[in-house]
Amino acid sequence: MNRGLMQLFVKISDTKNFTKAGKELYMTQPAVSRAVAALEAELGVKLIARDRRCGVYFTDIGERILGLFKEILTYFERIDQEVAREKGRDTGIVRIGVFPSASSFFIPKIISSVAENYPKIEFILHEGTIDEIKERLTSREVDVGLIVPSGRDELITFPLYREEIYTVLNENHALAAKSVIQAGDLMDQPLIICKYDYKPPVRDWFKHSGIQPQFKYVLNNYMTTLNMVQEGLGIGLMSELSTINLPNKVIIRKLDPKWYREIHLAVSSLTDSSIASQVFIRTALHLFESRSNLENSLVKKLGHQIVPRDDFRHI
Incomplete structure (x- = not known):
């Protein structure tokens, strides 16, 4: 069980197709099938099943393990970013969940501002309804989301607009x-x-x-x-x-x-957020909140600054 295999399982979940998942990871369909079969044999449980009507789907235990894989992969990304940061290269990927009416207003401004100072940070956008974004945050399919909060949300949020x-x-x-x-x-x-x-x-x-x-x-x-x-x-x-x-x-x-x-920015866990995600959050709050509100909202939630101020050169 390694990082590549975990990435493969997540890609199968995203594409619902062995061939498409393999193509995105430069693997043949037989190689994907063998990798899945080998892991199932190692664990002794059925993780992925196929149905003529539904296609590929994960079993209950498969869904639970998939969630763990996603969580583990976020830590791999954090390690990569910490190493890159030590070498003076701020990099990483931020998966953003956003609803349509907010997407065109917020996202271009935030990405443009981040890219000016951190050109190696990449972004993946996931548009959907507010409820879908909340679900993706909980399942860690996205790192940061723009949502309209409700009293039932179990997310860390920051007022944005x-x-x-x-x-x-x-x-x-x-x-x-x-x-x-x-x-x-x-x-x-x-x-x-x-x-x-x-x-x-x-x-x-x-x-x-x-x-x-x-x-x-x-x-x-x-x-x-x-x-x-x-x-x-x-x-x-x-x-x-x-x-x-x-x-x-x-x-x-x-x-x-x-x-x-x-409209709030939301994460499932701020302390587990990657450096790239923290850069995105701080940039967004800087653009759309006053500086005093920015500092108050971050410090109130964490009790300290999530990243030293010197690491955010645009602020």
Whole structure:
């Protein structure tokens, strides 16, 4: 059992295919099959099975061992980065989980800033819903995630950005004449909501106003919401980042009372995070938080600085 074999198992999990996993690791399909069979024989348990309909899948014990392999590989990466750091070469890979409306706003700025000072750090992006990102953080498929936190999360998070929630409507709608929209204005309107990204804060706004909303359309994609509003099919409730590039004939109006959504950076364990991940976190907080908030949030969580200040030359 070695590092290469662990990487192979993780790649099989990612691709759900022996041939694709082997190709990415420069192995033939027979070599992959032999490696899997050898490990199963060594351990005396079945780790991976195949089904004509489902393809490749991991058994229960296979899933548990896969999780351990992922955790062990993170330590290998940390060792590599510590050695590179000692040699004066900051390097590493950061796997980032991000939801679509945040991706285009945050990620280019953060990566550009990191690359300016640490050109050898690489990035792998995983887009998905906020719930999917939280699951990937827990399973360590990603190192850092951008999420909207809830009280049920067992993650280490740092406030990154506070964005306002708006009403989004067609410019020809009767409510377009109002400067602000109250919950009562929307009672008889066909409402559109994005299930994963906006439903919790919007639901809380209506609850605060003492009104139970009825959503006509519950969607998964914020661009679909904007296009439906453009066609006059309803009124959307969306966050600031989703309304940066509005289609023609679509306008926004503020809510009364004002309401916000918090976007946080999240990791499953900050003390286990690689140097490259810590660089990403500190850079993101530096770009989107004030310096005092940056220091307070890090020190409050850890009781000390995660990495000496001299190692972050851009701050």
